Amino acid sequence: MPDSLTPAADLSALPSAPPAETRAMRLHNFWSDYRQSWVAIGALIVFIMLLVGAFGAPYFVPQDPYDLANLDWLDAFLPPGTVGSGGYAHLLGTDNAGRDMLSAILYGLRTSFMIGISAGVFALAAGITVGLTAAYFGGRIEALLMRIVDLQLSMPAILLALVMVAMLGQGIPQIIFALVVAQYAYFARTTHGAASVERRKDYIEAARSTPLPTWRVMFKHLLPNVLPPLIVVATVQVASAISLEATLSFLGVGLPLTEPSLGSLISNGFKYIHAGRYWLSIYPGIFLMITVVAINLVGDQVRTVIDPRNSR
Amino acid sequence: MTAALDVQNLTTRFATRGDAVTAVNDVSFSVEKGRILGLVGESGSGKSVTGFSIMGLIDAPGNISAGRVLVDGVDLRSLNDEGMRKMRGNKVAMVFQDPMMTLNPVLRIGDQMAMAVRVHRKLSKTDALEQARQALEAVGIPSPGERLQAYPHQLSGGMRQRVAIAMALLHSPSVIIADEATTALDVSIQGQILAEVRDLADQMGTAIVWISHDLAVVSSLADDICVMYAGRIVERGSAQQVIEHPRHPYTQGLLDSIPARHTPGTPLPQIPGSTPQLSRLPQGCPFRPRCPRASDACTVTPPEDTKDNQTVLCHHPLERS
Amino acid sequence: MFGYLVARLSQAVVVVFAMSVIVFVGVYAIGNPIDVMIDPGATQEIRENLIRQYGLDQPLWRQYFTFVGNVFQGDLGRSMVYNISVTSLVFSRLPATLELVLVSVTIAACIGIPAGLYAGYRPNSIGAKLIMALSVLGFSVPTFWIGMLLIMAFAVELGWLPSGGRGEVAEFLWFKTSLATSNGWSHIIMPAVNLSLFKMGLLIRLTRAGMVEAMGAEYVRFARAQGLPDRQIVFSHILRNISIPVVTVFGLELGSTLAFAVVTETVFNWPGVGKLIIDSILQLDRPVMVSYLVMVVILFVLINLIVDLIYARLDPRVRLKGGS
Numbered sequence: 001m002p003d004s005l006t007p008a009a010d011l012s013a014l015p016s017a018p019p020a021e022t023r024a025m026r027l028h029n030f031w032s033d034y035r036q037s038w039v040a041i042g043a044l045i046v047f048i049m050l051l052v053g054a055f056g057a058p059y060f061v062p063q064d065p066y067d068l069a070n071l072d073w074l075d076a077f078l079p080p081g082t083v084g085s086g087g088y089a090h091l092l093g094t095d096n097a098g099r100d101m102l103s104a105i106l107y108g109l110r111t112s113f114m115i116g117i118s119a120g121v122f123a124l125a126a127g128i129t130v131g132l133t134a135a136y137f138g139g140r141i142e143a144l145l146m147r148i149v150d151l152q153l154s155m156p157a158i159l160l161a162l163v164m165v166a167m168l169g170q171g172i173p174q175i176i177f178a179l180v181v182a183q184y185a186y187f188a189r190t191t192h193g194a195a196s197v198e199r200r201k202d203y204i205e206a207a208r209s210t211p212l213p214t215w216r217v218m219f220k221h222l223l224p225n226v227l228p229p230l231i232v233v234a235t236v237q238v239a240s241a242i243s244l245e246a247t248l249s250f251l252g253v254g255l256p257l258t259e260p261s262l263g264s265l266i267s268n269g270f271k272y273i274h275a276g277r278y279w280l281s282i283y284p285g286i287f288l289m290i291t292v293v294a295i296n297l298v299g300d301q302v303r304t305v306i307d308p309r310n311s312r
Numbered sequence: 313m314t315a316a317l318d319v320q321n322l323t324t325r326f327a328t329r330g331d332a333v334t335a336v337n338d339v340s341f342s343v344e345k346g347r348i349l350g351l352v353g354e355s356g357s358g359k360s361v362t363g364f365s366i367m368g369l370i371d372a373p374g375n376i377s378a379g380r381v382l383v384d385g386v387d388l389r390s391l392n393d394e395g396m397r398k399m400r401g402n403k404v405a406m407v408f409q410d411p412m413m414t415l416n417p418v419l420r421i422g423d424q425m426a427m428a429v430r431v432h433r434k435l436s437k438t439d440a441l442e443q444a445r446q447a448l449e450a451v452g453i454p455s456p457g458e459r460l461q462a463y464p465h466q467l468s469g470g471m472r473q474r475v476a477i478a479m480a481l482l483h484s485p486s487v488i489i490a491d492e493a494t495t496a497l498d499v500s501i502q503g504q505i506l507a508e509v510r511d512l513a514d515q516m517g518t519a520i521v522w523i524s525h526d527l528a529v530v531s532s533l534a535d536d537i538c539v540m541y542a543g544r545i546v547e548r549g550s551a552q553q554v555i556e557h558p559r560h561p562y563t564q565g566l567l568d569s570i571p572a573r574h575t576p577g578t579p580l581p582q583i584p585g586s587t588p589q590l591s592r593l594p595q596g597c598p599f600r601p602r603c604p605r606a607s608d609a610c611t612v613t614p615p616e617d618t619k620d621n622q623t624v625l626c627h628h629p630l631e632r633s
Numbered sequence: 634m635f636g637y638l639v640a641r642l643s644q645a646v647v648v649v650f651a652m653s654v655i656v657f658v659g660v661y662a663i664g665n666p667i668d669v670m671i672d673p674g675a676t677q678e679i680r681e682n683l684i685r686q687y688g689l690d691q692p693l694w695r696q697y698f699t700f701v702g703n704v705f706q707g708d709l710g711r712s713m714v715y716n717i718s719v720t721s722l723v724f725s726r727l728p729a730t731l732e733l734v735l736v737s738v739t740i741a742a743c744i745g746i747p748a749g750l751y752a753g754y755r756p757n758s759i760g761a762k763l764i765m766a767l768s769v770l771g772f773s774v775p776t777f778w779i780g781m782l783l784i785m786a787f788a789v790e791l792g793w794l795p796s797g798g799r800g801e802v803a804e805f806l807w808f809k810t811s812l813a814t815s816n817g818w819s820h821i822i823m824p825a826v827n828l829s830l831f832k833m834g835l836l837i838r839l840t841r842a843g844m845v846e847a848m849g850a851e852y853v854r855f856a857r858a859q860g861l862p863d864r865q866i867v868f869s870h871i872l873r874n875i876s877i878p879v880v881t882v883f884g885l886e887l888g889s890t891l892a893f894a895v896v897t898e899t900v901f902n903w904p905g906v907g908k909l910i911i912d913s914i915l916q917l918d919r920p921v922m923v924s925y926l927v928m929v930v931i932l933f934v935l936i937n938l939i940v941d942l943i944y945a946r947l948d949p950r951v952r953l954k955g956g957s
Contacts, residue, residue, distance in 0.1 A: 151648060155933060156889035158896070159926075166914045166922050167659035243775045250777045251899050253914050270781060270900075274789060274796065282785070285778045296773045367858055401860035408858075413851035418873050418949060427869060428859040463949040479859060 033305040040301030047294040050287075054113050057106035062088050065104040065260075080279050093279040095265075096272065104265055105284050109291065111261040115172065116242035119179035123241075124234055126180060127187020131226075132218050134188070135195035146192060149185045157182040157244055165253045175254055179241045190233050194226035228306045235299030239292045246288055262288040314385040315342040316519035317366070317404075317487045322379035324358075324365045333590040335361040335374070337543035343487070343519040343536070348510070350534030350551065351523045352566070354587050358543040359523045363489045366521070367406050368396045384486050402432045405480035409492035411472035415464035421475055422460030428479050447478040452508060470501035477505070484516060491523045506533050527566050531555045539563050542588055542598035549622030559622060559629040561603050597627065605630075641941065645934040652930040657697050657923055700923070710920035714913070719924045723906060729799055730898070730905030734890050736821055737829035737897075738883075744829075745836030746879065752837065753844020754867065764837060771834025776893060780827040780900035787823060794823050797902035824901040828894060832886055839882055843875030877947045884940035888933045 034040060058064070080093040080101075092101035134145040152160065164178030199222070242262075248254030249263030256264065262284045269281025324336035336358045343349045353359045364370055366381050368388060381388040383403050388396060400406075408414045416424055425444035426437055435443065441460060448456035451474045464472055473493060480488050490509070494502040510533060513520050524530050530537060530551075537554040539547040539562065547560040558564045565583035567573065585602040594600055596611040603610070605628040614627045684690050688699060703710060709719035748768075752761035788796035799820055847853055848871070856866045895907035902908070906925060913921035 154885065154888075154937060155930075156892040159889075159892040159929060162892075162895065162910065162914065163656060163659065163926055166926070239773070243773075247775055247777055247896055250775075251896065251911050253911065266778065266781070273781065273785060276789065278785060278789075281781060285781065289774050289778060292775070293770070293773050296769075369854065369857055397860050397862060399860070400858055406855075406858040408851060408855055410851060414855040416852040416856070416870050416874065418877070418947070419870070427856075427861065427865070431859065431861050431865070465949070476855070 030305055034301055037301050037304075040297055043294045043297035043301075046290060047298055050109065050291055050294065051113065053106050054109040057103070057110055061100070061103035061106050063100045063103040065099045065107050066258075080283075092283045093277075095268065095280050101279060101283055104260060105262070105287050108260045108262045108265045108284060109287055111172075111255070111259060112242050112245060112263070112288070112291070115176055115179070115245050115261065116238045119176045119183065119241040119245075120234055120238040122176065123180045123184040123237060124187050124230065126184040127189075128191050128223065128226075128230070130184065130188040131191025131193075132195055132222055135192050135199055136218050136222065138199075142192075145188070149188045149192070152185040153189060157240070158247065161244055161248060162253070165248060170253060170256060172255065172259060175245055175248065178248070179244060182244065183237050183241060186233055186237060187230060190229050191226050194229055195222050198222055198225045232299060232303045232306060235295055235302060239295035239299065242295075243288070243292050262291075314382070316345045316384060317521065318342040318380075318382040319362075319366065320380045320382070322362065322365055322381065323377050324361055324370060324374060325377045326374040328373060328591075331591060334543055335590060336365055339379070339540075339543075339545050341536075341538050341545065341548060343521060345486070345519055346513050346517040347535045348513050348520045348522055348533055350530030350537040351521055351540060352525065352527050352530050352537060353540035354525060356587050356590070357540040358590075359525075359540050360491050362540070363406065363491045363521065363523050366487075366489060367400060367404060369400075369406075398432070401428060401480075401485070402483045403485050404487040404489065405483070405485040407473070407476050407480050407488065407490040407493045410496050411469050411476055412464075412496070414476050415472060417464055419463075420460065421462050421464065421467075425460070425475075425479055425482070429482055432483050443482065444478075447482050448475065450481065451475075451478045452504075453478070470497050470505070473497060473501075473505065477509070481512070481516075481518075485518065487519045487521065489521045489523065492525070493522070494529065495524065495526070502529070509533065527555075528570050528572060539566070542593055543590060544598070544625060546599070546625045547623070553620070553622045557622075557630075559617075559619070559624040559631075560599075560626050561605050561628070561630065562599050564630060565602075597625075638942075641938055645938055648934055649927070649931055653701070653923075653927045654697065656926045656930075657700060658693065704927075709924040712913075712918055712921050714916050714918045714921075719920045722909070722921065723924060723928065726904060726906045726909050729903060730891070730894050730907060733821060733824055733828060733897070733903060733905060734887070734894055736825040737827075738832065738887060738890055740825055741829040741832035741836055742883070745833040746840050748833075749837040749840025750844055750867065750872075753841040753848065756841075756845055761841075765841070768834040768837040771830045771837075776827060776831060776896045777900050779830060780824070780897055783823050783827055784900070795820050796823075797900075799904055824897050824903050827900065828890060828897040831893065832883075832890060835886060836879065836883065839879055840875060843878060844871060847871040847874055877944065880947060881940055881944050884936060884943065888929075888936045891929065891932060 034044075078094040080091060082093065083089045092105065094100055095104065130145055130149065134142040134149075160182040161178045164181050165174065168174040168177060245254055245261060246263030246266065249261050250267040250270070252267060254263055255261050260268075265284040266281045266288070269277070269279075269284065272280050319342065320340050322336055322339045323334065325332045325334050327333075339358075339362055341349060341351075351359045351362065361370070361374075365376050366388070368376075370376055376389065379389070383399065386399075386403075388399060388404075391399065415421070422441050422444055425447070426440040429435060429440040429443045430437070433440075444460060445456045448459055453459055453471065453474050459467070459471075459475070464475075467475065473496075477490075477493070493509075494505050497505065506529065509520065509522075512518060522530060522534055531554075534551045537547075537549065537551050538545045539554065539560065541562050547554060547558065547563045549559075554563060555567065558567055562583070565581070568581040569583065571580060583602055588594065588598055588601070597603070597606070597614045600606045600610040607628065609627045612627075614625050617624050617626065617629055681690075688696055691699070700710065707720060709723070711717065712719050712722050715722060748764045752764045755761050784796045787794045797820075799817070853866055853870060856870050857863075861870075894903075894905060895911060897903065898905045898907035899911055909921060910925045912918070913925070
């Protein structure tokens with residue numbers, strides 16, 4: 001899984017963008033740098049298409065795979081392209097319960113995205129809070145918090161997620177929580193790294209000596225300066241959350257098949273692999289792979305663009 | 313007698329995105345046994361590239377496009393890669409600027425030196441270490457036996473540079489190229505090392521090319537001086553001639569800006585402007601935009617003008633007053 | 634050196650202690666395992682006997698100290714599902730996992746390091762670009778999915794290799810291993826390759842980055858100026874330099890390979906501890922869960938410690954100091 005590759009240390013020393021640039025200019029520059037790579041453009045387009053496909057699924061897929069009334073046992077295991085009892089072709093075949101695979105995959109993709117993105121957002125929030133708290137207060141609090149973070153970083157995310165699942169059981173909220181626990185540390189480390197650099201600068205000292213409340217100094221002054229590296233970590237972490245969730249579901253300790261994500265679809269299809277019914281597991285797997293690779297490629301390019309060492 | 317090092321019309325180009333840049337342009341000079349040639353210029357003048365070109369260490373996108381490099385009469389450019397490798401460190405050696413970076417931080421001094429010995433001579437490791445010890449002794453390193461066991465970070469900067477010089481001396485090469493070899497060192501250590509280098513050249517008969525941006529250092533060390541500007545040698549002569557009676561306005565400018573030669577209390581003269589980019593050289597004489605003596609004639613490439621073995625590339629050379 | 638060791642060891646003990654408390658409380662505090670184990674129709678008496686037998690009537694802290702006390706006597710409790718001691722259960726499964734991890738780590742190193750060296754030595758060659766593209770796939774595509782593709786290709790379609798299980802084992806030195814039989818090899822090769830891919834991708838990237846950096850370093854130029862041939866520069870100079878980060882990361886990743894074995898073991902039905910932990914999570918077999926997790930944490934801390942010591946040996950610039 002890509003989570004152990006996040007170059008948190010590399011990014012922590014990023015300086016803030018010069019204040020003279022307006023936000024619109026920065027965005028424009030960002031885009032013109034991003035465009036440099038065709039691979040990255042392609043990845044972005046694929047990613048957007050997947051997002052649209054997943055969240056727009058209810059409007060254009062032939063079947064609601066969760067509605068048992070739609071399912072017909074006679075349609076089970078139809079190979080890709082077969083026309084089923086619904087009168088339309090199952091482009092990617094059907095599964096053991098007669099579900100249209102394409103519909104199931106897009107719905108599953110939606111679940112995967114929801115879990116991945118919310119885990120990413122919560123982990124980001126938790127990581128920022130921990131990292132900023134540590135950087136702002138320093139001393140014992142910093143030492144303790146960052147020691148815990150380092151310890152967690154030294155362990156593989158899958159292990160932490162397994163511990164959490166072992167404690168909490170299965171279900172969407174539990175999985176999200178497990179992913180947050182497994183991943184917040186990357187954000188915390190990045191935030192802390194960037195914020196400790198910022199903290200030593202004069203303007204934070206100046207802000208601290210005014211009667212502004214602590215949290216306002218932290219969020220209004222420190223946060224904007226640590227955001228760029230966090231954006232990079234976030235893209236990578238969303239991809240890794242999606243793939244971690246799929247792994248957990250595949251292991252059978254993630255989501256049940258009644259709320260299928262890509263992982264549980266693959267897990268279900270895996271049972272039929274020896275019978276030559278490859279489409280049950282191959283297609284959701286391909287979608288998973290494309291999703292993860294696309295997000296990683298986008299993240300890679302964002303990192304290249306933001307990294308000051310690559311600036312023109 | 314053939315010169316130890318004879319460089320003829322050396323030209324080195326770097327191909328960068330479409331257009332090629334000529335970093336070393338038609339450079340010729342020669343160094344006799346036991347003599348020291350000072351190669352002086354600002355950064356970007358091509359003096360280091362000249363050094364690396366002689367060593368055959370120019371990597372893509374650069375390449376040596378013309379000229380000959382003769383060491384003891386052997387044309388290095390006619391050798392294949394393997395033949396050239398056998399010359400490096402053996403007949404022609406090099407010392408680099410930063411002693412912090414040139415030694416491998418994770419290998420013991422002795423291991424690095426023994427490797428350098430054994431690459432050109434079939435010796436046992438023990439014998440190679442003995443050679444290394446003697447080389448360290450020769451450059452004035454105290455208790456050289458212990459130093460062989462040390463890692464580079466355990467030595468001071470001056471010590472490390474002595475080790476690098478010792479490594480260059482291992483095979484008693486005909487030519488040593490020293491690229492800013494004392495620039496990173498303290499002035500006092502710099503003085504010691506310069507004195508030792510002078511002794512080495514005298515005693516061992518090694519020809520030395522001393523590359524430096526510091527005309528003051530070179531003037532105290534070298535027998536002959538070449539001044540480089542924008543890839544060309546603009547003035548060449550004996551050290552005494554060049555220092556006392558420079559003929560090129562650029563050399564004159566360099567000399568004027570040495571603080572020690574200057575009357576205290578008056579502003580230090582500077583050469584106006586800055587080194588031109590090699591990709592955007594002005595037409596004709598590259599020094600023209602900065603030159604106090606420039607005229608319309610200077611838009612044409614200047615001719616070589618030799619007087620008493622002092623050669624200058626200029627339309628309006630300074631004359632002895 | 635000694636002071637450093639003591640400081641590191643005491644740190645390690647604190648970490649293991651903290652983790653064991655978290656895991657123990659987390660796993661034991663939620664739900665009631667007895668409900669899972671017994672027939673809902675069982676009498677109250679049977680129920681209470683069982684609860685007493687497993688010590689579940691005691692307060693949590695006492696359960697913990699009983700657990701720790703037992704651990705020191707080598708007793709990790711009894712599995713609620715298999716009804717045998719967890720120690721013998723885990724130790725019966727451990728060789729399979731260790732053997733899998735060992736083979737896959739070897740594969741990763743034997744392919745990943747040379748590939749990375751090549752990719753760094755000739756960064757613009759087509760071969761190097763291909764290697765890099767594959768390495769990106771190696772760690773962005775989920776392990777279980779690649780495992781499934783392997784099964785589909787080599788077991789289902791081509792029929793060359795068995796799709797799962799451990800195969801025959803034979804006595805080698807003092808333990809049984811599948812590496813001693815050809816049937817065992819045919820079983821281990823696919824899971825081992827699967828488990829090695831992520832590590833391989835990582836090693837390729839790491840070695841390549843180190844190689845590219847080293848090729849531009851002054852000491853390499855200096856070595857070339859001494860007339861050393863490229864081969865010797867790579868093997869005597871550069872390899873020694875990049876071995877430092879590579880060994881460090883490699884060592885740390887050894888632990889994570891152990892954790893990722895969970896996935897590969899499930900895909901290939903490999904009877905190791907990874908499969909055991911998944912089964913025990915699904916069956917709420919708490920003593921096994923806790924023991925496995927605590928054991929992995931101990932292994933982790935140990936590996937980190939060893940890597941630190943190796944690092945200090947490899948890099949002469951690192952001085953061993955007490956404290957952090």
